Amino acid sequence: MLSYSSFMTAAAVALLMPCHAQNCAGAPDLPNIPGVSRLPGLGGLSRHVGGILWPYRKQELPERQWLQGQQGILSPFDAELHNVLLNLRQRLFQLEGALALNGKITKVGEKIFASNGKEVNFSSALESCEETGGALATPMNEEENKAIMSIVKQYNRYAYLGIKESDTAGQFEYMNGKPLNYTNWQQYEPNGKGTEKCVEMYTDGNWKDRKCNLYRLSICEY
Structure with a gap:
C-alpha cells in the first residue's frame, strides 16, 4: 500500500x-x-x-x-x-x-486504486468515482483483482466492480459495453439470470452478481 x-x-x-x-x-x-x-x-x-x-x-x-x-x-x-x-x-x-x-490506496501497473471506506449503492459509487476524476474499480487481470481485493479485505466489506449485465441475461460486460477479458466468478456464479445486474467482489477476491441497490464499498481506479 x-x-x-x-x-x-x-x-x-x-x-x-x-x-x-x-x-x-x-x-x-x-x-x-x-x-x-x-x-x-x-x-x-x-x-x-x-x-x-x-x-x-x-x-x-x-x-x-x-x-x-x-x-x-x-x-x-x-x-x-x-x-x-x-x-x-x-x-x-x-x-x-x-x-x-482520503482512504486506502494501492497501485498496480499504471493504475491506482483507492477507497474512502464508504458504502453506497452502485449508481452512487459510479458518481463518486467520476467526481474525483476516476472510474469504478474494474479488474482487467489477476494482478489488478488482487490489488482491489487487498482494499476489500482491509475494510472487510464487499465492493461493487465496474461491470454490469448486458442486454442478454447472464452475460456481463464492462461499463463501455465491451466484453469481459478477465473474470473471477465464484463457483456457480453468475446466477441471477437477469435479476442481479451488478457485480460485487468478496473478501476472497471472487465475484458474484448482485442487485444494484445494495450498499457496498466504493473503490475507484485512476
Whole structure:
C-alpha cells in the first residue's frame, strides 16, 4: 500500500521536473488566460481543489489547444518539453483524485486504486468515482483483482466492480459495453439470470452478481 506521504513526494517530483523544462532557453511563455491561476515556475494553468492548487486535466487545459496551434512556431524540442509537462500534469491529477478520497490506496501497473471506506449503492459509487476524476474499480487481470481485493479485505466489506449485465441475461460486460477479458466468478456464479445486474467482489477476491441497490464499498481506479 502506498502512503499519503509517498504520493505527496511523487506529486512534488512531478511538479519540479517541468520547472526545469520551462526554464530551458527558447521555451516560450504560455498565453495569459483571465481568471486562471498559474503554477509558480510552470507557466501552466491551475485551479483550487480542497484548498490545494492543482493543474487542470488534459481535456481542460486551454494551453493544449494553444500548443496545437503553435506547431509551426515551436521547435520540435520545445514542443516535446510542453508535451512532457502536460503528461506530468495528467499523472498528478490522477494522484489528486486518489488523495481526495482520503482512504486506502494501492497501485498496480499504471493504475491506482483507492477507497474512502464508504458504502453506497452502485449508481452512487459510479458518481463518486467520476467526481474525483476516476472510474469504478474494474479488474482487467489477476494482478489488478488482487490489488482491489487487498482494499476489500482491509475494510472487510464487499465492493461493487465496474461491470454490469448486458442486454442478454447472464452475460456481463464492462461499463463501455465491451466484453469481459478477465473474470473471477465464484463457483456457480453468475446466477441471477437477469435479476442481479451488478457485480460485487468478496473478501476472497471472487465475484458474484448482485442487485444494484445494495450498499457496498466504493473503490475507484485512476
